[in-house]
Amino acid sequence: MEVKLLSEHYEKPEFQKLEGYKKHGGYQVLSKALKMDPKAIIEEVKASGLRGRGGAGFPTGTKWSFLPANGEPRYLLCNADEGEPGTFKDRLMMERAPHQLIEGMLISAFAIGSKKSYIYIRGEYDYPIAVVRAAIGEAYKAGYLGKNILGSGFDHDMDVYAGAGAYICGEETGMISSLEGLKGQPKLKPPFPAIQGYLRKPTIVNNVETLAAVKYIIRDGAAAYRKYGTEKSAGTKLFSVSGNVVRPGNYEVPLGIPLKTLINDVCGGLRPGRQLKAVIPGGSSAPVLTAEESWKVTMDYEALAQMGSMLGSGAVIVIDDSNNMVDMLSVLMHFYHHESCGQCTPCREGTGWLNKIVHRILHGHGETKDLDLISKVAQQMMGKTICALSDAAAMPAISFVTKFRDEFESHIRKGGHTAQVRGAAHA
Amino acid sequence: MFTLSPEGQEFVKAELKRYETTYSAIIPCLYRVQKEHGWVPPEAVSYLSKLMAIPEAHIDEVRCFYTMFNQKPVGKLHVQVCTNISCAMNGSRELADALCKHFGVNDGEVSDDGKVTVSRVECLGSCGTAPMMQVNDQYLENLTTEIAIQKLKEMGA
Numbered sequence: 182m183e184v185k186l187l188s189e190h191y192e193k194p195e196f197q198k199l200e201g202y203k204k205h206g207g208y209q210v211l212s213k214a215l216k217m218d219p220k221a222i223i224e225e226v227k228a229s230g231l232r233g234r235g236g237a238g239f240p241t242g243t244k245w246s247f248l249p250a251n252g253e254p255r256y257l258l259c260n261a262d263e264g265e266p267g268t269f270k271d272r273l274m275m276e277r278a279p280h281q282l283i284e285g286m287l288i289s290a291f292a293i294g295s296k297k298s299y300i301y302i303r304g305e306y307d308y309p310i311a312v313v314r315a316a317i318g319e320a321y322k323a324g325y326l327g328k329n330i331l332g333s334g335f336d337h338d339m340d341v342y343a344g345a346g347a348y349i350c351g352e353e354t355g356m357i358s359s360l361e362g363l364k365g366q367p368k369l370k371p372p373f374p375a376i377q378g379y380l381r382k383p384t385i386v387n388n389v390e391t392l393a394a395v396k397y398i399i400r401d402g403a404a405a406y407r408k409y410g411t412e413k414s415a416g417t418k419l420f421s422v423s424g425n426v427v428r429p430g431n432y433e434v435p436l437g438i439p440l441k442t443l444i445n446d447v448c449g450g451l452r453p454g455r456q457l458k459a460v461i462p463g464g465s466s467a468p469v470l471t472a473e474e475s476w477k478v479t480m481d482y483e484a485l486a487q488m489g490s491m492l493g494s495g496a497v498i499v500i501d502d503s504n505n506m507v508d509m510l511s512v513l514m515h516f517y518h519h520e521s522c523g524q525c526t527p528c529r530e531g532t533g534w535l536n537k538i539v540h541r542i543l544h545g546h547g548e549t550k551d552l553d554l555i556s557k558v559a560q561q562m563m564g565k566t567i568c569a570l571s572d573a574a575a576m577p578a579i580s581f582v583t584k585f586r587d588e589f590e591s592h593i594r595k596g597g598h599t600a601q602v603r604g605a606a607h608a
Numbered sequence: 609m610f611t612l613s614p615e616g617q618e619f620v621k622a623e624l625k626r627y628e629t630t631y632s633a634i635i636p637c638l639y640r641v642q643k644e645h646g647w648v649p650p651e652a653v654s655y656l657s658k659l660m661a662i663p664e665a666h667i668d669e670v671r672c673f674y675t676m677f678n679q680k681p682v683g684k685l686h687v688q689v690c691t692n693i694s695c696a697m698n699g700s701r702e703l704a705d706a707l708c709k710h711f712g713v714n715d716g717e718v719s720d721d722g723k724v725t726v727s728r729v730e731c732l733g734s735c736g737t738a739p740m741m742q743v744n745d746q747y748l749e750n751l752t753t754e755i756a757i758q759k760l761k762e763m764g765a
Binding site: 304430500 | 629632634635636638670677691693694697732735736737738
């Protein structure tokens with residue numbers, strides 16, 4: 182079930198430091214890559230079928246090939262802003278294997294011809310920031326960063342930039358704004374970052390897991406990487422499983438694994454006496470699945486899309502029958518309202534209204550027609566804004582009130598006095 | 609008069625040279641203010657503006673946009689309890705309520721002895737070890753109310 186490709190050595194404390202990392206073959210793939218034609222690296226990544234592991238699932242090699250084919254300076258940004266509720270894999274990867282990320286980034290930077298990269302880490306991740314900074318220091322000392330790396334003539338500088346608390350900075354153009362010293366508000370696309378990104382220079386933004394995976398694609402070849410996963414969803418994926426399972430945590434498994442296997446066999450199943458109610462399969466922005474759908478679906482981009490949801494960041498939130506779905510949605514709507522950057526009216530106002538309506542229902546002041554109002558407001562928020570946050574708030578709202586309509590209606594009928602509303606919910 | 613320590617001023621100068629644009633130094637410098645003062649008072653904005661040669665309005669909008677910059681003073685221990693979905697399912701809202709009650713504060717308030725502020729915050733990326741909280745820079749995971757209070761006591765609450 183579990184396939185430890187990226188996470189093979191995560192349990193070994195020595196892997197965090199350069200010496201321990203080198204003991205397990207560290208920086209040998211970089212040395213191999215620096216002797217390759219950068220174009221061949223891009224082709225290998227394309228052939229591997231690697232898709233962005235941060236949420237959007239865009240083919241990595243294709244993203245790289247959007248860069249202009251001239252000598253213009255270009256930047257590589259590693260997205261380590263990990264803020265999608267339910268996701269905690271990048272934190273693990275940075276804490277346990279900072280050099281794996283640095284090596285993956287160096288190979289990627291060499292492939293795209295970038296001499297400068299930043300790792301943008303969310304500010305709350307104090308410990309991962311310290312670990313990655315220390316690893317960068319070690320890498321400079323050992324000649325893996327700086328001028329003429331390993332005698333190849335390739336120069337590269339890398340730095341860490343700490344965010345300061347804003348979910349929206351995980352959106353790639355929001356991240357670019359933040360790195361430029363602005364509010365983290367996303368920018369209108371096109372132009373896409375590959376054409377005009379950081380300081381209007383060509384920029385590639387890739388997730389931590391994506392960049393780390395590049396190392397293994399170059400080490401073993403695209404064909405070997407493709408042995409894992411499905412035809413269109415190749416490779417392994419770290420899933421962050423949380424909520425009501427016996428053994429929550431990060432698990433690396435091949436894409437395409439049945440969700441049932443992931444929950445029951447990898448994560449020890451549900452707590453005794455509990456039934457599955459719902460699963461959010463790809464982070465809080467992914468439309469929710471009913472128990473029936475969850476037991477059928479496989480964890481790959483296509484199967485989840487076919488089910489009307491998405492793989493997203495690979496954050497699997499397992500919800501058992503001890504939870505009230507009105508309560509769960511109220512938590513999510515508070516989040517999106519809080520995190521909307523306020524730039525686009527449909528999102529700024531829409532998230533506020535969704536939050537108000539869901540809380541009105543939660544507290545027993547709702548009417549059945551509010552459920553249609555939620556869907557209507559949510560529909561008006563989709564596809565009308567600069568970035569996807571508005572859609573990310575609308576999709577769970579629509580899926581919750583559609584798939585769990587009976588539970589919402591019953592909650593409304595009982596004036597909010599249904600079981601399982603725990604804790605004082607946000608206003 | 610608001611001021612940074614001599615080391616803090618050196619830090620600002622170094623950060624101004626570190627990135628491709630001086631604006632990128634704003635977030636790190638606001639962090640420095642918070643490290644020295646516990647929060648980022650509005651007076652810090654005009655101070656940094658002069659030191660960094662960046663308009664006040666610009667620094668202030670950055671200060672106000674990011675939630676990690678405290679807009680008002682917080683206790684010596686800033687207890688931030690995640691109340692997003694996975695933590696909420698595992699009792700974090702009850703935990704936040706219990707901590708507020710224990711320290712006699714409402715959400716975001718400083719306790720009378722100045723030692724503790726309890727805030728409810730959004731996802732901190734520690735969902736597999738829910739419920740959890742961040743105390744200053746440190747993550748404390750797999751909590752119960754008893755464990756949380758015990759740990760806070762050990763940290764000086």
